[in-house]
Amino acid sequence: MDLAEQADFGDKPSFPSGDDLSEALAWQAERFPDVALSQRTSFSRFENADQAWDPEGAFVEVLMGYQTQFAAGMDDRVRGAHLMAFYSHHLSIAVGALFLKTGRVIDLDPSTLAVRFEPLGEKTLQNRPADARRLHFCFSDFASGSDPLAAFHDGFVAGLRPVVNTIASRSGLSPTALWRLAADGLTGAFLDVGIALCDEKRAMGLARSLVRKSGSPLSFDVHFEYVETNIEGILSGRFFRLRSGCCLFYRTKDGRFCDVCVLLDERTRKDRLRAHLEGAGGR
Template sequence: MVPTDGLSNPRTQVSPLRSALASQAKLWPEIRVELGGLESGWITAEAFFASDTMIEEYLDYEGSFSEGTDRKACGSLMMTDYAYVFALATVPAFLGFGILPDLSPSRFALLFHVTQDEHDGHMREVRRAHVRYLSGGFRASRTDHTAHPDARGPMAHDQIADAFCTAVQAHFEPLIEQLHARTKLSRNAFWRLVADALAGWFIEAGRRLDCQEAAKASAMAVLKRPGSPLNNRQLHYFDLSVRDRAGQPFSYTFRGRGGCCRFYTVEGGEYCSTCVLKDPRQRDDDLRQAMRRHLGLAGDEIA
């Protein structure tokens, strides 16, 4: 029998998934996303989600940076960090290449590490992970990709968006059940954080791949499926504009969050720039000021 897992098969035809991940690595080198086997140091998402020790250690880690961080905040911060990794690993290949890998927790491996990250102007230590797909199988929307024996498709855009939504739900459900039981934060709150992470990476990938409008449409197709726990009315995109030194309009697209990471509840914490709890008018004023600073303008130089 000829193997078709895309890993041990000595075929000369390059997997479109492998090619997509190689292209993705050039734009997002901070998190490695690759095909391979389960080597020492790596753990499947399935094993991670089922490990009481690892989940508790992760929650304790999230609570170690600020006094008074309660369990709900620990859980939401943990989900925010993990969903960031997942979204970066999955969204660029989906948006840029129409490729959806096997996201089953048993075939999604992680290599955890700690690094520094900027969050709303503040540097903080965060837990990240490199990702390894243990299966070479993938779904594809492009006809030229479906010639590869590991591919399923071609799928229409709505079909592959639905498949992505379903795969996200299946991946995160066991983790959400774990965190809900341990922190008592609602399941809905966790689902909103997952949706926020994916929406954020759709628009970021759209910027880097020069397809922002397609990115917004794809994000909504994935995240606004009727009946999905990812679907909430608060999550959206919005545009703001200011004028630069030459008087020309400068516009930027933001993600309006549907969830809250609860960073505001810790000592020294505050609302994130696009927090769902902020008054939209204050949020927009703050963001316009940030845009002016980005352009090198003082707050009072432009009305």
């Protein structure tokens, strides 16, 4: 059992009393500028998610094509897997940041959640390709109910159903494989937000509760691992989310396995994560 498995996440999830919404949105925009979140004031320039994810729609075609900027030699299955990881992670960053900061659960019903794929702003473009883009989610309201975790889980699953259905039909990947990638996207995003909040244990605990719900399409074994390394005499470490599903990136022309790949043996994975830590100065 890894250190993350032994960590005390608490018997019950805890939620903050609630930051101001505008402050939380500003925090998310500053810390995670690769994805945008806003509250809807009009319907202009956005598509509702259920319409955007029409299998024959332009939105899907643009997103499938955009994945090829990450690697050469992607076929439809690789593009589909990468798109599922890309979309679920960015959606989870956007709504997870607000959830972990304020305890509020955004209504992710695809008939009311809106989305667009937009160019990155000039400030965000630093060291990025000039044609880099991001997902921008726009919500209308918050979910109701007395159980925030249940509301988040049910909304997240509902919001991703048209995504899973469309990518499955376009790529040939099974819905089970795509839901596994969605669970990875959710748990990885919660860890990223938790690290930014200096509260990663609570974030990991909530993420685990979300994906371990009985009967959920997200119900897969998800693991976090704490990795340490010595940098100039100082012991540094951090948690990593390990993949439970494969994004198929190893099948691209570059042929690399990602550092948290489910296909790596434990020793190789730990060596690569330590090297990552050392290259990032322990962060």
